[in-house]
Amino acid sequence: MDFSLSSEQQMIQDSVSRFILNDYDFDTRRKILKSETGYSQKNWDKFAELGWLMLPFTEEDGGLGGSMVDLMLVMEEFGKGMVVEPFIATAVMGGGLIAAAGNQEQKDDYLPRIMAGELQMAFAYAEPQSRYHLNNVATSATETSGEYAISGQKSVILNGNHADILIVAARTSGDQNDNDGISLFLVDATLPSVKRTGYANVDGHQAADIWFENTPALGLLGEKGKALPVIETIIDKATLAVCAEAVGAMQVAHARTLEYAKTRKQFGRTIGSFQAIQHRLVNMFMEHQQAKSILLMAVLKMDSNNGSDAKALSAAKSRIGKAANLVGRETIQIHGGIGMTDEIDVGHIFKRLTTIQFLFGSTDMHTKRFASL
Numbered sequence: 001m002d003f004s005l006s007s008e009q010q011m012i013q014d015s016v017s018r019f020i021l022n023d024y025d026f027d028t029r030r031k032i033l034k035s036e037t038g039y040s041q042k043n044w045d046k047f048a049e050l051g052w053l054m055l056p057f058t059e060e061d062g063g064l065g066g067s068m069v070d071l072m073l074v075m076e077e078f079g080k081g082m083v084v085e086p087f088i089a090t091a092v093m094g095g096g097l098i099a100a101a102g103n104q105e106q107k108d109d110y111l112p113r114i115m116a117g118e119l120q121m122a123f124a125y126a127e128p129q130s131r132y133h134l135n136n137v138a139t140s141a142t143e144t145s146g147e148y149a150i151s152g153q154k155s156v157i158l159n160g161n162h163a164d165i166l167i168v169a170a171r172t173s174g175d176q177n178d179n180d181g182i183s184l185f186l187v188d189a190t191l192p193s194v195k196r197t198g199y200a201n202v203d204g205h206q207a208a209d210i211w212f213e214n215t216p217a218l219g220l221l222g223e224k225g226k227a228l229p230v231i232e233t234i235i236d237k238a239t240l241a242v243c244a245e246a247v248g249a250m251q252v253a254h255a256r257t258l259e260y261a262k263t264r265k266q267f268g269r270t271i272g273s274f275q276a277i278q279h280r281l282v283n284m285f286m287e288h289q290q291a292k293s294i295l296l297m298a299v300l301k302m303d304s305n306n307g308s309d310a311k312a313l314s315a316a317k318s319r320i321g322k323a324a325n326l327v328g329r330e331t332i333q334i335h336g337g338i339g340m341t342d343e344i345d346v347g348h349i350f351k352r353l354t355t356i357q358f359l360f361g362s363t364d365m366h367t368k369r370f371a372s373l
Contacts, residue, residue, distance in 0.1 A: 003296065005073070013073045015050055020081035026345045029082060029204075037162060038206045039085045048117030053091050061099050061111050068303045071237075072244040072295065079248025082345070082352055084204050086122075088241050089159035090114060094121025096234045097167050101184060101222030110165065110186075122163035122189070124154040124210055125231060132361045134169075134231050135179050139212065141170035148172075148185060148217040153209070160208030161198025163189050168212070172225050184227045185217035203355040204348065236313045239360040240298060243320045246356045247295050250288040250324060253331045253349045257281065260335055271334070280334060284327050291323040314361075314370040321356070321363030328353040 005013065023043070032040045047053050055070055057063025064070075071092070078087065095114045098106055113119035130136035139152025150170050160166070166187040174181030187194065195211040222230060258281055261272030271277050298316035301309040328350045332339040339346050357363055 009070060009073060012052075012055070012070060013077060016052070016074050016077035017080075019046070019050070020077055020083075024081040024083065026348075029084070029348075030342070032084060033200070033204045038200050038204070039162070043083075044085050045117050047085065047087065048115065052087070053095075053117055054115045056091050056096060057099055057111060057115065061107055062115060063111075068237075068240060068299045068307060071241055072299050075241045075244035076248035079245035079250075079352075080252050082204070082249065082348055084206070086120060086159035086162065086206070088238050089123065089163070090119075090121040092238050092241055093123040093158075093234055094163070094165070094167055096237060097123060097184060097221065097230065100234065101227070101230045106186070106219065106221065119165060120159060120163050121165055121167065122157050122159045122208075123167050123169075123234070124157045124160060124187075125169040125235075126155050126157065127153060128155045132365045133177070134235060135182065135228055136177055137169055137171045137182050138176050139168065139170045141168075141172050141183060141185060141217065143172070148220065149214045150185060150187065150212040150217055151214055153211050155209050156201075156207050157210055158205065158207050160189075160210050161196055161206055165189060165218075166194070166210070167221060168217070169227060169231060174225075179228050181225045182227045182231070183224050184221040184230070186219050186221055187212070187215060187217055191215055201355060203352040205355075232310070233308050235360055236302075236308060236310060239313055239317055240295075240302065242356045242359050243291075243295055243298070243316050246320050246324045246353055247288065247291050249349050249353055249356075250284075250291060250327045253327050253346060253353070254281070254284045254288055256346050256349075257284065257331050257334050277334060280330050284330050287323040287326050291320045294319045311370060311373040314366040314373065317361060317366040318363050318370055321366070324353040324357050325363070 051064060052074060054063040055066035055074060059065040091114060095111060098110050127138055141148045141150045150168055166189045168185045168187050169182055170185055171181050172183045193213045193215040196208045198208040201207050261277055261281060262270055264271050294316045298312040301312040331346050332350050335346055338344060341347060
């Protein structure tokens with residue numbers, strides 16, 4: 001099988017790689033995290049200028065028609081720089097839902113603004129009790145004269161504190177755990193009846209808890225009561241994105257640890273000369289390579305199946321989660337106490353790798369899902 005990149009894919013990878021190298025070094029990222037918004041609007045505008053926000057969308061919707069391979073290439077480079085801008089929340093999840101379920105009017109209204117960097121989105125689907133069960137939805141939407149009002153709570157919504165428009169999963173019929181009866185609604189996040197508490201997660205990415213109190217919806221997105229399959233597909237796509245990000249982060253973690261082992265001295269010798277450390281570094285390298293391989297498998301299978309292959313995706317998330325756990329732990333242990341300080345990047349990489357293990361389904365959850373498919 002030919003794994004070589006096309007010229008267009010090589011250009012995408014090179015453009016993101018240059019951006020990380022020239023404009024997103026570790027000190028710059030630390031300043032961004034300490035800013036009021038927790039992300040850089042200047043960088044977001046550059047994402048739009050370079051066309052990266054157009055990548056997930058088809059040419060029919062005005063995008064670049066990017067495949068899952070293209071998304072993987074971007075997210076892997078983002079992982080190397082630990083990018084905190086809300087690419088997944090806005091372009092992959094929010095824009096992806098509109099592209100998949102929206103009518104032509106909704107697409108024409110929202111997608112061009114997303115691709116231009118003028119509109120930030122968030123997908124409000126998770127609830128305090130739902131864990132990883134996408135069908136566990138207690139938030140309700142009641143209809144009166146064709147208009148919907150939403151009530152309920154959503155938790156740990158990525159980019160929820162900065163989003164202009166929210167896409168809310170709410171129940172229009174059935175019991176809390178039914179597969180049917182879940183609908184998607186577009187909501188103006190600035191309405192007074194939307195209460196948001198924003199915060200930075202341990203990995204630096206922005207999130208929010210959101211409460212809706214009879215909040216009027218801007219409109220129904222997709223078919224009423226039949227949203228679960230669309231939600232599952234988009235969450236799988238977002239899962240693939242963070243898997244690729246983890247692979248990129250693991251590559252940097254191994255490189256930083258190898259460099260440290262060659263310079264850090266103990267007992268008059270560099271610690272990299274000790275066989276025990278060499279074995280651990282080799283294990284880190286092997287885990288990264290295995291994670292990269294299963295990521296490629298999942299990407300190619302999803303691309304060949306119209307962007308969806310739940311079994312391949314869960315296999316990748318399970319294996320990459322285990323690799324992220326080992327690489328993250330070994331990075332910190334070999335660095336020692338300095339690895340946990342704010343001043344060097346490996347501690348931040350460890351936090352992001354740890355978060356990814358539980359984002360969009362834990363390693364154990366995806367292992368069980370793979371076994372059931």
